[in-house]
Amino acid sequence: MTFWEIFLQQLFNGLLIGSFYGLVAIGYSMVYGIIKLLNFAHADIYMSGAFVGLITLSLFANTFVGNAWLGIVLSLLISMLLVGMLGVLIQRVAYRPMLKAPRLSILITALAVSMLLYNTVMLLTQGQYKPFRTGLTHDSFFVGPLRLTETRVVLLVAAIALMIILHLFITRTMYGKAMRAISLDRDTCQLMGINVFQIVAITFFVGSALAAAAGIMAGVYYGTVHFYMGFLIGLKAFTSAVIGGIGIIPGAMLGGLLLGLLESFSTQIPFVGTVWKDVFSFVFLILFLLFRPTGILGRAESERM
Amino acid sequence: MEQIKQKEKNLNPFETAVEKLYELFDNTVLRYSVLALMVTFLVYLPLSSSLFTQEIMTNMFFYVVVCLGLNIMIGFAGLLHLGYAAFFAVGAYVTGIMSATYGINFWLTLPFSMVAAIIAGLAIAAPTLKLRGDYLAIVTLGFGEIIRYTVRNVGITGGAIGLIGIERPVFFGIVLDKISHFYYMFFILSIIAIFISYRLHDSRLGRAWQYIREDEDAAAAMGINVVSTRLYAFIIGSCFGALAGSFFAAKMTAISPDSFMFIHSVMILLAVVLGGMGKIPGVVLGAIIVTLFPEVSRDIGQYRLIIFALVLLVLMLYRPQGLWPERQFISTKK
Amino acid sequence: MALLEIKDLTLRFGGLCAVNGLSLEIEENSIRSLIGPNGAGKTCVFNCLTGFYKPSSGDMLFQGKSLLNTKPHIITYGGMARTFQNLRLFKQLSVMENVMSGMHCRTSAGFSAAVFRTKGQQAEERRIREVAEECLDFVGIPDKKHYMAKNLPYGDQRRVEWARALATQPKLLLLDEPAAGLNKEEKARLIDLIARIRDERKITIFLIEHDMGLVMKISEKIFVIDYGIKIAEGSVKEVQDNPRVVEAYLGKEEQEDAV
Structure with a gap:
């Protein structure tokens, strides 16, 4: 392959993986922005999303023979709804009572929720890899030098579409405005008559639904799902959120795409390769925290006490 | 004094009992005689108990050491560390490699193990400690995973199989190879750990950690360098972990990446939270419960982690200060 | 030379200007007050002085040395201590x-x-x-x-x-609304205490306060700010008679009452 062929191929891979990171990163960033919680359970919500998708997909397996995409879209929507509700439930049971508690307590709570989801799924699946059967064909075609499959193109388009919808939701609707307001000052919002709990719940719903979508997309992309699939992507999605500037939603998307691209190109660097790419992105997180903790889009403002 | 009496009336029976007990133990003679009795019992135990009991007890002492190490970070300084197992992996592997591959005497590996822990601690903590506490949590979580990944993929650590043939330490001519030897070794280590914890707790440094934990800005306004004081806690805690890891390697003579999974970090964290963060007897209690619990309930094997997670969740929601009861009034003697 | 000298201090948050070109001097062994309506930027001045906020421009000299880019703990070490408006005890x-x-x-x-x-x-x-x-x-x-x-x-x-602030053995003590939430008797004791801190311990005092009675009783000189701008300075009498102060202050108070 020539340099350009490799370059284009890695560019596409990077964008695709990066859009998964971005979708998960949005959830981290939104929750962090609104209640300043690093939601450890988010990675496991992503994983749960993939498994809920697996179940709904198998329910539709016989209904939509010959039209695989219709089944996938339908199960995607149902899973997003269910997992979104799971996110709200977690928020209600575990996080809401802790909002006024010391930060350490709520972090440990988040860790406990994460362990609970993770181990439940591990137990239910007996730690097995589960095939994610979609019924899609894997015929590839070429666009210039770029080798693509229908699946991958649709996934990338869908991920970007979801991000655009989210952006419109945040900037154009009342709920989005309330979210941004709460992230600035929760107490004042309460005084202004904003139902803070409701908005926080919506935030969890949206973040979890997007993570579920990413989980299903990852299932479609890789062909298998596993209870452990959330761990690394959780770490990377958090890295993406930090790169973009935590709490800033377009930043999470940008950070995700950037990290995806970096990782994809890093596999071409001698010594890094595919074995070390995960370590590489962790090093990248440390470097960002060291030199630009506010992220690319974050502004270094005077911290208020 | 009158106000104290007044307030005591508002306590529930349990709290009153706790106050009474605390008052009783304000008596130095009583306190030290109870301690002496406990130590005598623990010294005598290996002479009369089965190997199985000794093994569990050794494991318990090991947990006491690592839990107290984590307690310095999380309990004293309020730093949430989620990759503590990685630090005892660092210690265990430094000792393992030096001993198994290069045949270096066990005791000589200890300083290197500490230096390695300090370097690793600085590398991950220095960029993160000046930021919000949450960043430290995820960076340490990531670090734990990266260390495990690295030892799995590097030649010198023996990859996924790990290292075997770590030499037994020699102590004044005695080769430490019986379980009772390690029983005493870890017993002494845990006493040292408890001693250091108490001394630190009541020192200028220990107080500074607690000030920062309580209110970072107020601590800074009192002239405390928040970043470097936290870094200090992090490094001391890391050294505790690494040293425990070195001794662990010597006891096992074989180590593999699976000995340092995330779940171990969680168990240690659970022990600290369960007993009560920052309270030394509480942490010791937590370490005991976490080591004994799986032994008395082997049947629940696969549900163990789910139960741990639930315990952690319920604790945080209903008793975040842990099991060890808190004193309502601070001693009037000191 | 003044113990503390603030030169043209400006602090902006995004578009909002919390402190705008403030200059003032505090002489050694004096008691000075900073007053102004709610949200006038008083606490922001303290936060700049103690290193919690980074000023957008201007300079602050403490014992002739600039406090810019100095961490809070170094400033305390250098001899400036503070209390907080909302109690920040451990x-x-x-x-x-x-x-x-x-x-x-x-x-x-x-x-x-x-x-x-x-x-x-x-x-x-x-x-x-x-x-x-x-x-x-x-x-x-x-x-x-x-x-x-x-x-x-x-x-x-x-x-x-x-x-706690006194234990840092400061030369200058910044008190942020020390009388807030105190009853009459406690306020009287506070006035006495502030005088004793200055007289017995030779500590200069700079305070923010809303209780005008207290401010008038103890301060030798008062600075008034509104919207981050200094609108008056001088003795109790001078400030009381200043029409701008009356306008800024009472005007604002009326609005508050309306809310």
């Missing part, structure tokens, strides 16, 4: 431990000194306790030292905060 610790925190920057024992309890460390600990007890005595609550800070009544918690 709630789970005893009153004694709270006040001992002030001595941290005047002592030096580290890890090994603590573990081996060296002679020097023991002497240092004794000194820390002595100073802390003396400060508690000075503010008038020597008998409360073993209470957990959160169990004290509000007025006593305030005193713990003053004692």
